Amino acid sequence: MAQKRAVLAVLLFLPISLVEAHNRVSVEAGHEAVLSCPNIFKVPFLLVTWRSSCSSCCLLSYRTDLKKISRLNCSERIKWKYSSVRDPALHIYPVSLRDEGNYTCEIASSEGNFNFFSSLTVIVPPTVTLTQDKIRVAVCQASAGKPPADISWIPASNHSSEEEFHHPNGTVTRVSYFGWANSSFPSVTCLITHPAMNQTLVMDLRDTSHDFPGLLYILIGAAAGVGAVTGLTLCLIFRCRACWLCKQARGPAEHFTTKTWKFRVRREAVKPPDFPEPIYENYHSRSIYVCL
Known part of the structure; x- marks a missing residue:
């Protein structure tokens, strides 16, 4: 009977494990990140452990028989979401770029040992500006965003160009240029699209005082x-x-x-x-x- 239950547990867990292995969590920097580790069999587990992908990163575990929590290389920002051991979700607040990566939840119970995988992605909203230079070119810039922001113009122009700069922390700055030297547009609009925000900036082109900086x-x-x-x-x-x-x-x-x-x-x-x-x-x- 015990062997049948073990085989049934493996068969039931296999499709769920495949789904959980691709669990992806995206959180904006500075907000709260919660990584789930469900106890699908609703039976008491003996040990639950959260570990990140790198060998020197955080390891957080709880042993039920000793009621003991072990922490290794974990900051105070990383803790259990709930006090109950029935739902051993991992809680990170405030989340930062250094928390990004893959996490594994390992459960040891009377039914066997099971792993759940989560991928944490940290989103950083960019800082946006709209300026103009001396040669009648509008400059729309989305600085230090992750992922890079998308920039578009209204009205659309074939004379616009774009470049981007990659920073060591993984963020990207995108700059788009819009020239109107030979046009009569009363204004130009810059549209910034990003998973963390959408913003619209408008510049009035009828003010030509910028053509005479002196x-x-x-x-x-x-x-x-x-x-x-x-x-x-x-x-x-x-x-x-x-x-x-x-x-x-x-x-x-x-x-x-x-x-x-x-x-x-x-x-x-x-x-x-x-x-x-x-x-x-x-x-x-x-x-x-x-x-x-």
């Missing part, structure tokens, strides 16, 4: 020049005005004679009504230099 500096220089000329003109106007007021304050030109007798006679004949006589008696030639 325009801003030219305007600033012109404004500075106008300001300098205006300041010099105002300075000359104020200086002339000050000299004129100074001359008005001294009175007619005849007062500047150096002859004392003529100065006094003229001063008595034409006496400024607003200034007393002592101002002419104390007159000094330096005042002429100051008012010039």
Whole structure:
């Protein structure tokens, strides 16, 4: 009877094992990854072990008779999903690129030893930008994505080109170029498609200020020049005005004679009504230099 049950277990497990061997899990970086290890016979197992494909990677096991958990080269991010040993799923959070790879769940029970295989793929969403260069070319870039993002344009153009750069961590940067030098499109749209995200970026082509990268500096220089000329003109106007007021304050030109007798006679004949006589008696030639 026991032999029949063993044979039946092998026959029942064989098709399921083939399905589980191709179990694939894709998780975005930073999220939670759960790898299942089902107990298909619903009987208590003696030992369950999770191991990754590399020999020096994590090994996590639980022995039911001793109620003992063993960890080897496993970080705190890797643990059992549930406390119950009836569902020994593996839990990884937060998942990162270094967790990517193949994992094997080994179950030892009274029915025999069975292996379940899972393949973990970590998805990294790219960083997208849409810029333009000096030769009227739109540049749409999806940086450090895994897998590489797909880039398309609206409207479609035969003048678009694309290149990609591979990084050591497995991510890829794709850059697409769209030229519109001889077209009259009001705008251009970049479409980025990725398993972790879909994004649309729009650029208005009617703003041609980017064709003159030095325009801003030219305007600033012109404004500075106008300001300098205006300041010099105002300075000359104020200086002339000050000299004129100074001359008005001294009175007619005849007062500047150096002859004392003529100065006094003229001063008595034409006496400024607003200034007393002592101002002419104390007159000094330096005042002429100051008012010039």
